[in-house]
Amino acid sequence: MTQERRHQADVIVVGAGSAGSVVARRLADAGRNVLVIEAGPHRDEPAVDDPARMHELWDSPLDWAFRTVPQDSALDRRLHLPRGRVVGGSHALNAMIWVRGNPADYDHWASLGNKGWSWRDVQPVFARLDGLGGEAPGTLDVLTGYEPDPVHRSIVEAARQTGLPFNPNYNGERQDGVSFMQFTIQDQQRLTTARAYLNPVVGRGVTLVADANARRLLLEGTKCVGVEWDRDGTVERGYADEVIVCAGAIGSPVLLLRSGIGAGAALGGVEPVADLPGVGRDLQDHWLVPVIASTDKQPTFSPGLPFTQSHLFWRSRADLEVPDLQPLHFGVPLYESWMEGPPRGVSLMAGLVRPASHGEIRLADDPSDAPLIDPRVLSHDADVEALAAAVRLCQEIVTAPELGHTWGAKELYPGPLAKDTDGLHAYIRRSVVTYHHQSGTCKMGLDDDAVVDPELRVHGVEGLRIADASVMPTVPTGNTNAPAIMIAEKVADLLVQARPAESA
Numbered sequence: 001m002t003q004e005r006r007h008q009a010d011v012i013v014v015g016a017g018s019a020g021s022v023v024a025r026r027l028a029d030a031g032r033n034v035l036v037i038e039a040g041p042h043r044d045e046p047a048v049d050d051p052a053r054m055h056e057l058w059d060s061p062l063d064w065a066f067r068t069v070p071q072d073s074a075l076d077r078r079l080h081l082p083r084g085r086v087v088g089g090s091h092a093l094n095a096m097i098w099v100r101g102n103p104a105d106y107d108h109w110a111s112l113g114n115k116g117w118s119w120r121d122v123q124p125v126f127a128r129l130d131g132l133g134g135e136a137p138g139t140l141d142v143l144t145g146y147e148p149d150p151v152h153r154s155i156v157e158a159a160r161q162t163g164l165p166f167n168p169n170y171n172g173e174r175q176d177g178v179s180f181m182q183f184t185i186q187d188q189q190r191l192t193t194a195r196a197y198l199n200p201v202v203g204r205g206v207t208l209v210a211d212a213n214a215r216r217l218l219l220e221g222t223k224c225v226g227v228e229w230d231r232d233g234t235v236e237r238g239y240a241d242e243v244i245v246c247a248g249a250i251g252s253p254v255l256l257l258r259s260g261i262g263a264g265a266a267l268g269g270v271e272p273v274a275d276l277p278g279v280g281r282d283l284q285d286h287w288l289v290p291v292i293a294s295t296d297k298q299p300t301f302s303p304g305l306p307f308t309q310s311h312l313f314w315r316s317r318a319d320l321e322v323p324d325l326q327p328l329h330f331g332v333p334l335y336e337s338w339m340e341g342p343p344r345g346v347s348l349m350a351g352l353v354r355p356a357s358h359g360e361i362r363l364a365d366d367p368s369d370a371p372l373i374d375p376r377v378l379s380h381d382a383d384v385e386a387l388a389a390a391v392r393l394c395q396e397i398v399t400a401p402e403l404g405h406t407w408g409a410k411e412l413y414p415g416p417l418a419k420d421t422d423g424l425h426a427y428i429r430r431s432v433v434t435y436h437h438q439s440g441t442c443k444m445g446l447d448d449d450a451v452v453d454p455e456l457r458v459h460g461v462e463g464l465r466i467a468d469a470s471v472m473p474t475v476p477t478g479n480t481n482a483p484a485i486m487i488a489e490k491v492a493d494l495l496v497q498a499r500p501a502e503s504a
């Protein structure tokens with residue numbers, strides 16, 4: 001038998017991940033009474049804190065561990081899409097790399113009618129939150145200027161030997177070139193927005209309800225009045241003037257669809273409330289293909305740093321205006337399940353960050369089952385071509401003199417599998433994996449597929465906004481954590497401007 005408990009707040013935030021933690025903090029600072037609903041637990045986890053233990057968290061209880069539907073263009077493989085299910089969200093199990101994106105990304109968003117989202121508009125928001133290049137520190141400490149481990153110094157030197165320029169700051173004027181990464185790490189520990197923003201206000205303006213899985217939004221006609229969730233087998237409800245959904249690029253569209261907001265046909269029998277065909281459509285992601293070399297020396301790693309410390313931005317074709325490739329480099333071999341090799345080595349993950357292939361998320365026949373996630377990876381031949389250029393570039397780097405002389409690097413994969421173009425394309429389809437940057441499933445805009453307007457209000461539904469990676473109209477050129485956090489800062493600004501602090 002279910003009992004019902006009711007909660008009341010000014011604002012309910014669904015999801016205490018990268019974005020939700022920021023929204024909750026900013027609203028609490030403005031004097032609002034905020035209720036945060038998070039499906040995962042709120043507890044200390046040594047594997048979360050330690051930047052070198054990220055891979056242990058995948059397929060753990062802190063991972064939603066989504067799987068795609070079989071991917072036609074990738075040998076029918078079902079790809080693992082890890083997502084954080086814990087206070088901290090995906091920031092609690094990500095690689096902590098801090099990338100603002102390319103100014104052209106945001107100017108493109110603005111050109112689609114999204115007033116207030118050009119680079120000129122968002123650059124000060126980034127500066128406020130990360131403090132990079134400014135005089136005041138940001139709310140999030142971003143680690144720069146650390147001593148990279150020797151294997152990463154060699155990878156960067158090898159990249160330079162292939163002709164790539166060294167870029168000391170890819171978050172500065174230009175992204176292009178090979179760089180040491182900037183990280184959200186503080187005192188050798190992962191720094192999530194939950195830690196930096198949310199934890200200090202829990203119990204002081206914010207009520208955090210953890211282990212609470214939001215089942216649906218509560219709607220009266222087309223007005224959102226609250227949220228219903230499960231906790232320990234009990235159904236609870238919260239009511240508020242406004243609900244901000246920050247459940248991420250998979251969780252947010254799924255919650256809307258389960259609440260009857262979406263295209264009628266996608267609702268799997270759920271009573272329709274608002275006909276918004278874009279919910280779950282336009283799923284975008286970035287993609288990686290491994291280039292692995294064995295080494296004859298064991299790389300050593302400093303405590304408090306991850307195994308990846310360097311990456312590069314480059315172009316698959318000289319005529320591109322913006323980089324479309326972002327390989328990232330690990331000082332360990334990351335073998336796929338069908339590969340074998342020695343335990344010592346390096347992986348250069350050839351990365352595509354401006355994909356042409358887009359997919360979608362739908363409800364299963366039973367809407368409470370895991371959603372059907374179809375990114376349609378490599379469905380566009382242009383993505384295979386671009387990844388082929390990225391693999392060739394990474395092969396040049398692992399065979400450059402520095403890695404050979406200093407580490408005895410010998411290419412293992414793709415190695416002979418990519419001796420010609422057909423072989424390389426087959427290798428890409430066999431080994432492509434996510435770069436973890438799902439976005440675009442509740443996109444911001446004014447067209448028929450847009451789900452939220454430029455103030456992140458859901459079209460046609462009152463009292464409901466979305467603020468997370470799902471609203472990105474196009475996936476940025478680079479990792480998506482910083483952009484998701486910037487989006488959260490922007491929505492908080494909008495909400496606070498609309499109703500200034502009661503205490504002011």
Ligand SMILES: Cc1cc2nc3c(=O)[nH]c(=O)nc-3n(C[C@H](O)[C@H](O)[C@H](O)COP(=O)(O)OP(=O)(O)OC[C@H]3O[C@@H](n4cnc5c(N)ncnc54)[C@H](O)[C@@H]3O)c2cc1C
Nearest residue numbers: 015017018019039089090094095096097214251469479481
């Ligand atoms: C393995 C991995 C590595 C990555 N590496 C990097 C990196 O190094 N740098 C980078 O910039 N980006 C990286 N990313 C991407 C980045 O972490 C995400 O883009 C970012 O965290 C998205 O933030 P978000 O707020 O949209 O979603 P999330 O941070 O995922 O937050 C969503 C929250 O909502 C909760 N939730 C979902 N559904 C419900 C529900 N029904 N009820 C209650 N709560 C719910 C989730 O549990 C979660 O806590 C990585 C991601 C992963 C998974």
